[in-house]
Amino acid sequence: MEPQHGRPRQARSRETYGKILTAALDILGTEGLEKFNTNLVAERAGVPVATIYRYFPDKISIMATLADQAVAEWNHWFDAAEALIAPGQDFLPIWEDLIDTYVAGVKAMPAGTALRRAMHAVPELRRIDLRDNQALSGRLGRVFECLYPEIPPESLHRIAAILLETAVACIDLSLESSTEEAAALIAELKTLHRGYLTQKLLG
Numbered sequence: 001m002e003p004q005h006g007r008p009r010q011a012r013s014r015e016t017y018g019k020i021l022t023a024a025l026d027i028l029g030t031e032g033l034e035k036f037n038t039n040l041v042a043e044r045a046g047v048p049v050a051t052i053y054r055y056f057p058d059k060i061s062i063m064a065t066l067a068d069q070a071v072a073e074w075n076h077w078f079d080a081a082e083a084l085i086a087p088g089q090d091f092l093p094i095w096e097d098l099i100d101t102y103v104a105g106v107k108a109m110p111a112g113t114a115l116r117r118a119m120h121a122v123p124e125l126r127r128i129d130l131r132d133n134q135a136l137s138g139r140l141g142r143v144f145e146c147l148y149p150e151i152p153p154e155s156l157h158r159i160a161a162i163l164l165e166t167a168v169a170c171i172d173l174s175l176e177s178s179t180e181e182a183a184a185l186i187a188e189l190k191t192l193h194r195g196y197l198t199q200k201l202l203g
Contacts, residue, residue, distance in 0.1 A: 008055065017055055019045045021069075022110075024062045029111030033118050036063070060124050067125045070115055071132045077101050078136055085143055092197060095163070096190050103171055103186060113175045120172070137164040148201055159200050163193060 008017050023045035027036050038059050042049040056062045081098040085091065106112040119125040141157035148156060170189040174182035 016045075016047060016051060019047065020052060020055060020062070021066060024066060025111040025115070028063075028066070028114040028118060032114065033121055038062070060122065063118055063122060064124055064128060066115060067119055067128045070109065070112070071128060073105070073109070074102065074132070075136070077105055078139065082139065082143060085147065087147060089147075091143075091147060091201075092194060095193065095197075099167060099171070099186065099190065102167075103174065103182075106171070106175060116172055116175055133164055133168060137161045140164060144201070151201070155200075159197075162196070166192065 008014050020041060024036070024041050027040055027044055031040070036059060038052045038056075039049055041059070041062060042052050045052075052062075056065070077098065081094055081101070084094050106116060109115070119129040137160050138157070140160035140163065141153070144151070144156035144160055145153050167189060170185055174185040177185060
């Protein structure tokens, strides 16, 4: 969901818009989804509530904007990994590095874990997440088409979807776990994917 009037163009309006989103992230990270509302965002941003509604119709649209921004950043991480892939190259190390990049990146993002949690809890945000998963799965499938032209494309895209969805599910679980348990979960995910890819693509 996009802001009601779009991203502002004037410098002062852009500054206010940015303050609102920064405050919203802070609230998600410190107060959680349950206490998130436009009144609190306005208070934390230091603006009147009416100013919030100048840019966003409701609190869901604020969170959706945050989700869209996060998705754009996550896609840049995929871009970097995709640029390293060439025919004949071992895909596994690149994929495992991408998993590590995603885990570290979400943890480093302001309220990254809280935002991932919100993207499961709020239907509008969940749709953004599912849309992004499908887009990344499609991109990964096309990468596989270049790397493994001898395998039917529909099989490659199915493999890509399974890789993407299991990675996201396990990473989200790790974000809610202790440091030690999170490391163990990611290690198990890599083992799972290594065996699966070896059987399906390299066997």
